[in-house]
Amino acid sequence: MQYQKAENTYFIRIDKDEDLFHSLEEFAQQEGLRSGHLSGIGALKNCELGFYHLHTKTYDKKVFPHEAELLSLDGNLSFLNGKPYFHIHTVLGGPDFQCYGGHLFSAQVAVTCEINFRSFNSEVIRIPNEKIGLNHLNFCGLSPSSSY
Template identity: 30%
Template structure:
C-alpha cells in the first residue's frame, strides 16, 4: 500500500498486488488516527468475499468469488467501534470478463493489479455501536 496526502483531509491510497482491501484501509486508518472518513475507489482484484444482508434472518448470506474482476465501484466509510478499533464499511461492484456485474457488502477483497482509493477524512467521529434490532454495528447518531 502506498498513499499520498493531498489537501486537508484528502488522501490518495494505492493498493498493490496481494493487498487486502479491508485490512489495508483499517491499517491506514490506525496509522493516521482516522475516526471518520468516506471512501471511493476502482481497481482490479482476484479473490473476494461478498455479503447480502437478509432483513428476515438478520444475517449476511456470503459468497466467495475467485477470478479476474474489475472493481467497477468501491464505496463506503471508515468509522470506529466502541473499543476504538477502525471499522471499514464498504460495498463493491465487480465486473467479470462477461461484463456482468456482481455486488454487495465487502468482507474481503484481494488486489490483483491495483486499487485507486480516495479517502476523505471527516472532522467528525463516525462511532459504530451494535444494534440489537439488526444485529449490526451501525452509526451511532
C-alpha cells in the same frame, strides 16, 4: 500501499496481492483517522461478498476467487470496539461483462486499487442495533433510533 494527502483528502494506491482491509486499517491507524468516506476503482480477487436479509438478520455470503474489475467501491470509516472499521459495498465485473456486488467482507488486490478517502474531523462509532441485527452508526453518543 502508498498514499498522498492534500488537506483532508487522501489518494491511496494499494498494490497487487495486498489485502484490501488490512491495508486500509493500517492506513487509518498510521494517519490517526477517526471517520471518513472512501470510493475507489481497480481490480480485486478472492472477494467475499454478502447480501443481508433483514428478516433473518443473516448474510448470504459468496467468495469470488477470480480476478474482477472493481467497477465501484463505496464506503465509510468508523470505529467498532475501539478499532478502525471500514464498511464497504462494491460492484465487480467479470470477463463475461456481468456485474455482481454487495457488502464486501474481504478481498485481495488483483492488479491495483486506487482509492480516494476524505477524512472527517469527528469520531463516529458503531453500536449494536438489535432491531436490524447490525452495528449501527452512532453520532454524538445518541442511542439507536426507535424508528425501525
